[in-house]
Amino acid sequence: MNKSELIEALAREINVPLREADSITNTILESLTETLVANDGIEIRGFGSFVVKEYSSYQGRNPKSGKKIEVPPKKLPFFKVGKELRERVNSNKK
């Protein structure tokens, strides 16, 4: 599913025009993004949580050339799936 399919499904589900569902979706995604940009975590019960991990600079290698390079400090978001979703996804496999 992509973003426009999500927006269509949301519009159907809560019975609002597409434009409105689009704007709601963007509000939610923008809130999530701004929270992570501020280095804060996200905790959505039943769905999952996000944390931002900070990496300091380290020496790595270009995997193609094998050349040593200095990797600059960076931040990356990590997602941990919530209990309900983990169980729902896994039980459907059986």
Added chain:
Amino acid sequence: MTLTKADLIRKVHATHLNLAREEARNAVEAFLDILKSSLEDGNDILLSGFGKFNVRDKAARRGRNPQTGEELVLEPRRVVTFKPSGKLRERLNEK
């Protein structure tokens, strides 16, 4: 401060004044339910500009109880992973 579902509902309510508080709640719940159902059905979700939620099948493997050191077989399972989009990574790292 950790962002919760209540915060998302507040944000949606504040930016969509035509939606009553209860309607904003329904919108956020529906949004999350759609994502969960899709993943439950084994379908990935690609949210451009944010990231991709993947459903992946893990094969059975031998593991160990880290407390007791006892060997055990981990059943095959299906898990959800998240890969942030390039744009999200950029925004996290812009100075």
